[in-house]
């Protein structure tokens with residue numbers, strides 16, 4: 001039977017495992033998505049502290065969410081029992097060494113691509129480290145995050161992480177840390193591949209005489225509808241594709257062009273390049 005339900009709904013918050021106070025180091029795109037989710041779930045903004053050197057980003061966070069934001073880590077960080085690392089891999093080490101004396105009692109959650117938990121544990125002097133690889137649909141509660149925990153993280157702490165991530169969408173634990181590089185390549189970077197496809201579909205629509213608005217609407221509804229159909233269906237995408245492809249018809253003409261150009265193979269290579277870059281980031285900017 002096809003699944004006729006809507007997208008997975010996040011679990012209700014559990015006060016027993018919820019963190020008391022959360023600090024975010026880095027207040028950019030990913031931090032905003034997570035903070036938005038937490039507040040929507042009922043987490044009080046007064047219990048969220050952000051460290052963000054960029055003044056305009058601090059002002060935006062304060063205005064949008066009512067959270068406190070500082071330019072530098074200060075004593076207020078000591079009260080956080082969860083610290084979320086949402087800085088770029090390139091600056092993680094420096095930021096960690098700066099905040100280390102203030103965060104020794106906390107559980108740590110990193111969303112940085114590539115940076116391995118062994119590096120993070122060494123920089124912070126703590127083994128209580130979880131890595132997450134979210135994606136930007138987190139902003140609307142429709143993301144998916146890969147999660148990996150170091151051995152020292154216990155099951156209550158894993159639950160706490162799940163609870164913090166729940167408002168952003170689905171979560172998926174991986175047992176091998178290196179699998180997070182594949183998650184990064186597939187779903188972390190994945191929204192960009194979909195937007196790339198949307199750009200091309202819209203450009204084609206405009207080229208065929210539709211207005212930009214018409215082409216955009218048709219492309220977005222098609223990608224959203226097809227993804228939802230694939231999610232609910234028992235059939236693999238290949239079968240769903242065959243159902244669209246009438247013999248000697250229009251889809252066949254299009255797929256033939258894609259196949260001749262090796263587009264599927266190029267997609268695979270592109271995703272492998274992202275995985276390679278994740279590994280490289282870990283080597284280059286880790287310990």
Ligand SMILES: NC(=O)C1=CN([C@@H]2O[C@H](COP(=O)(O)OP(=O)(O)OC[C@H]3O[C@@H](n4cnc5c(N)ncnc54)[C@H](OP(=O)(O)O)[C@@H]3O)[C@@H](O)[C@H]2O)C=CC1
Nearest residue numbers: 026027028029030051054086087088089095111112113134
């Ligand atoms: N964007 C995405 O789709 C995803 C991103 N990620 C990961 O999330 C992390 C953040 O990415 P994203 O939110 O996109 O990046 P952003 O650039 O939007 O946010 C990072 C923020 O950290 C700030 N920052 C720089 N140095 C420090 C410091 N020492 N202490 C505190 N804050 C600092 C930056 O300020 P300034 O601009 O002034 O340098 C910036 O505002 C990355 O590691 C990335 O790999 C993971 C999954 C998906």
Ligand SMILES: O=C(O)[C@@H]1CCC=N1
Nearest residue numbers: 112113184188189190
């Ligand atoms: O492009 C990046 O490096 C980050 C990680 C996954 C998505 N954005």
